[in-house]
Amino acid sequence: MADVLKLHFDVDGDDFTSAGEASADVKKRLRLMGYDPEIIRRVSIAMYEGEINMVIHAGGGVADVSVYPDKIEIVLEDKGPGIPDIALAMSEGFSTAPDTVRSLGFGAGMGLPNMKRYTDELHIDSKVGEGTKVTMIVNT
Amino acid sequence: MKICEIEKHLGAKALTCLGLLDRDVTSACGSDMMSDVLAFVKDQAVLLTGLVNAQVVRTAMMMDMLCIVFVRNKKPTQEILDLAEENGIVIMTTDKRMYDACGILYSNGLNGADING
Ligand SMILES: Nc1ncnc2c1ncn2[C@@H]1O[C@H](COP(=O)(O)OP(=O)(O)O)[C@@H](O)[C@H]1O
Ligand SMILES: [Mg+2]
Secondary structure (H helix, E strand, O other), rough: OOOOOOEEEEEEEOOOOOHHHHHHHHHHHHHHHHHHHHHHHHHHHHHHHHHHHHHHHOEEEEEEEEEEEOOEEEEEEOOOOOOOHHHHHHOEEEOOOOHHOOOOOOOOHHHHHHHHHOOOOOEEEEEOOOOOEEEEEEOO | OOOHHHHHHOOEEEEOOOOOOOOOOOOEEEEEOOHHHHHHOOOOEEEEEEEOHHHHHHHHHHOOOOOOEEEEOOOOOOOHHHHHHHHEEEEEEEOOOOOHHHHHHHHHOOOOOOOOO
16 A cells, blocks of 8 residues: 555664664654654654563564554564563563663663553563564554 | 753763754753653753663654763763764763752753653
8 A cells, every 4th residue: 555654673682772773763754754743752762662672671573663644553573581461561660671771771660651651552462482562553 | 041051051061963052952851761761751852861872862862852961971982972963962971970960950940851640
């Protein structure tokens, strides 16, 4: 379909420095497409938190962004350890991140709550030992 | 407050985007936890932090911030400076500590940001 823009990114799990490049790229494109700054900010923060999670918790993964006429969908998929208790992971302040991650400025347990706050829909599919798929939708 | 006034109040030195120092900012926040910064919303345009890595710049980019102040004389790498320069973010360093730097700016009229409830 001509009115759907699809973007695909590989998110490197070994390079903390480059984490967030995909989100920054999406942000730039949405800006060029003329989206409202508040929509852009919500999409990019939610995707950035998700990208960081894939890097610090799951050894990287892939990100797919689809821009539809009425919504923006972000799908983040990894083959990491999975999330045993999603409700617990969603609570503010819950984090299994080690101190090494905290010393980098993350691991406050605010990522998933932020992703929920900034999106209209958040779905998490996760299987322990297999991986995690996070789908987020922002209506435009 | 203009960004160049922040520089003056803190005895700081701007290292990137020197053409943008006359931009006006109305609020700031101070944190070493980027997830906490991302949990804020609205137009806090200045981030004071003692954390120095590329994710500080990315966090500022996501939040549409205009200026990062590294406190306690932390020296950003060239990679960090390049990322900020490319994205129109002023980086400055000051030898002040976090508490003092925030207090100086606050008492000169630069407010904190609203917390998104
Ligand atoms: N992609 C993922 N793979 C495995 N575990 C995850 C993933 N994303 C989040 N988690 C788990 O959920 C917890 C909470 O995530 P989040 O709210 O982003 O906080 P933080 O990343 O600061 O720990 C993490 O500490 C981790 O245990
Ligand atoms: Mg997180």
